[in-house]
Amino acid sequence: MGVAAKIAPSMLSSDFANLASEAKRMLSLGADWLHMDIMDGHFVPNLTIGAPVIESLRKHTTAYLDCHLMVTNPLDYVDPMGKAGASGFTFHVEVSKENWQELVQKIKAKGMRPGVAVKPGTPIEEVYPLVEGENPVEMVLVMTVEPGFGGQKFMPETMEKVQVLRKKYPSLDIEVDGGLGPSTIDVAASAGANCIVAGSSVFGASEPGQVISLLRKSVQGAQQNN
Numbered sequence: 001m002g003v004a005a006k007i008a009p010s011m012l013s014s015d016f017a018n019l020a021s022e023a024k025r026m027l028s029l030g031a032d033w034l035h036m037d038i039m040d041g042h043f044v045p046n047l048t049i050g051a052p053v054i055e056s057l058r059k060h061t062t063a064y065l066d067c068h069l070m071v072t073n074p075l076d077y078v079d080p081m082g083k084a085g086a087s088g089f090t091f092h093v094e095v096s097k098e099n100w101q102e103l104v105q106k107i108k109a110k111g112m113r114p115g116v117a118v119k120p121g122t123p124i125e126e127v128y129p130l131v132e133g134e135n136p137v138e139m140v141l142v143m144t145v146e147p148g149f150g151g152q153k154f155m156p157e158t159m160e161k162v163q164v165l166r167k168k169y170p171s172l173d174i175e176v177d178g179g180l181g182p183s184t185i186d187v188a189a190s191a192g193a194n195c196i197v198a199g200s201s202v203f204g205a206s207e208p209g210q211v212i213s214l215l216r217k218s219v220q221g222a223q224q225n226n
């Protein structure tokens with residue numbers, strides 16, 4: 001049996017004007033987590049939501065809010081996101097080389113689960129110290145598109161990173177994000193990903209619940225075959 005499958009619809013593709021009802025709809029259709037994309041308009045060329053929106057959503061759900069911080073200064077976000085009720089806090093390794101130990105410590109102190117994300121062009125070796133340290137992160141997010149926007153094309157070349165990570169860390173949560181849907185999930189699942197973020201393929205489907213269930217079955221099926 002592998003690491004538990006977690007299907008996390010990316011709320012970036014939801015109707016932000018109806019965020020609470022969109023979140024409840026996804027949970028009622030079988031989502032495990034809600035993926036929240038925090039973008040600062042600097043680390044990535046897009047600006048989305050921040051702690052105030054997480055705080056508002058938290059009033060409507062007890063669900064795991066899987067927050068992906070696409071920001072240049074993640075340390076500045078730890079306190080506000082903790083107070084707002086974030087569950088997971090995933091920061092980018094590209095901007096945390098100097099202070100990841102402090103970051104992880106503070107994220108845990110605020111009751112959140114730390115994760116580290118890598119852009120498609122970043123060597124996967126850069127996350128090893130964060131997974132193996134005394135105070136490790138609990139998830140690695142392998143970006144399968146360039147961060148910044150939903151609806152992009154899945155980059156299959158990123159799968160090598162997932163394979164390497166799964167071989168090295170059999171019980172680690174490995175998340176993939178970007179371009180995941182019915183036509184790309186099998187390759188990600190057989191590479192070893194167990195946390196699946198999917199935005200446009202879920203929100204754009206006529207039956208989003210069927211897509212969520214298909215994503216889960218693919219992860220579970222791949223784990224049984226390994």
Ligand SMILES: O=C(CO)[C@H](O)[C@H](O)COP(=O)(O)O
Nearest residue numbers: 147148150151178179199200
């Ligand atoms: O992090 C993201 C963009 O930076 C989004 O979560 C991601 O792209 C999901 O959207 P889609 O499934 O439509 O590709």
